[in-house]
Amino acid sequence: MRPLSLDQQYARLAAARRSAERAVDEGRWWQRRRRRDALARLRRREESDGLDAAAADWARQLLADEITNAWARRARGANHRDPRLLEHLPGLAEEASADAIEQVGPDPRLLPLLTVDAAIAIAHEQVAQIRAVVDDPTIHFTRTTIDDKLTVVVQHAASGLRARFTGHPGSSAGVVMSKPWDIPSINPDDPHDGGYDWERFTGLGIGRRLYLAAADLAPQLRWPRGLVSTYAEPLRDRLHAADPFRWDGASCHWCQTRGILWSDAAKSDYYDHPVAPAPPAVAPQLIEVDTRIAY
Numbered sequence: 001m002r003p004l005s006l007d008q009q010y011a012r013l014a015a016a017r018r019s020a021e022r023a024v025d026e027g028r029w030w031q032r033r034r035r036r037d038a039l040a041r042l043r044r045r046e047e048s049d050g051l052d053a054a055a056a057d058w059a060r061q062l063l064a065d066e067i068t069n070a071w072a073r074r075a076r077g078a079n080h081r082d083p084r085l086l087e088h089l090p091g092l093a094e095e096a097s098a099d100a101i102e103q104v105g106p107d108p109r110l111l112p113l114l115t116v117d118a119a120i121a122i123a124h125e126q127v128a129q130i131r132a133v134v135d136d137p138t139i140h141f142t143r144t145t146i147d148d149k150l151t152v153v154v155q156h157a158a159s160g161l162r163a164r165f166t167g168h169p170g171s172s173a174g175v176v177m178s179k180p181w182d183i184p185s186i187n188p189d190d191p192h193d194g195g196y197d198w199e200r201f202t203g204l205g206i207g208r209r210l211y212l213a214a215a216d217l218a219p220q221l222r223w224p225r226g227l228v229s230t231y232a233e234p235l236r237d238r239l240h241a242a243d244p245f246r247w248d249g250a251s252c253h254w255c256q257t258r259g260i261l262w263s264d265a266a267k268s269d270y271y272d273h274p275v276a277p278a279p280p281a282v283a284p285q286l287i288e289v290d291t292r293i294a295y
């Protein structure tokens with residue numbers, strides 16, 4: 001059986017509480033004993049049924065969801081817990097509170113919990129949680145050369161985001177592959193991380209840190225676009241803008257207007273290319289993993 005959702009848990013406990021209250025009201029004055037028993041049952045229930053805790057859990061979930069919705073309306077495509085959402089408080093929290101209240105209707109137990117202040121507190125908590133993951137500097141890597149082909153796998157430990165890069169040293173190009181779910185985890189502390197959680201952590205700069213770490217580990221390679229998913233295109237453009245010879249961009253106006261084809265270009269073609277540095281926001285702590293150990 002599927003576990004009950006928070007709103008179902010709350011609804012079930014609230015219904016049971018109401019029926020206990022009704023049992024007290026229904027006891028007639030001449031049924032004193034029956035009424036007394038019903039009252040005792042109600043008091044016991046009030047003390048131990050967990051209704052208040054269930055209401056608090058459900059209210060938190062509601063506010064969290066509505067903060068996410070309000071943020072998505074303002075910043076389409078941004079990460080749900082992008083720290084920048086804090087810059088939109090208290091407006092976001094006011095929207096979230098109003099939307100949550102509209103959903104629950106006149107429930108005197110939930111209404112006092114769905115305040116703007118509560119929504120602000122939840123927004124801060126959620127951002128703090130995601131920051132703790134995103135700011136973790138640990139990146140595991142493997143670097144292997146088989147038949148002259150260099151393969152570098154990098155994996156951000158806390159989020160599980162990972163990427164694999166391959167190329168032939170001496171030839172100019174590396175091929176980039178970055179589908180987290182296709183790459184077995186190299187994190188020795190979490191070897192079974194399937195990478196399916198990756199979407200929770202995209203758009204927060206981890207991908208750029210992975211690309212830059214891999215590039216440092218294979219300094220002799222240039223990086224073509226390869227298989228770039230649409231979500232990685234802005235990232236590729238940023239890397240290209242930081243080091244145009246090294247990184248092929250998804251779309252670069254400067255290169256296009258000059259007819260520069262990245263794969264054929266020489267370093268000198270980029271002397272006048274505008275450069276916008278894109279250093280990693282968190283300095284990586286690289287840990288090499290021995291791939292001879294089978295995970």
Ligand SMILES: [Zn+2]
Nearest residue numbers: 244252254255
């Ligand atoms: Zn360019």
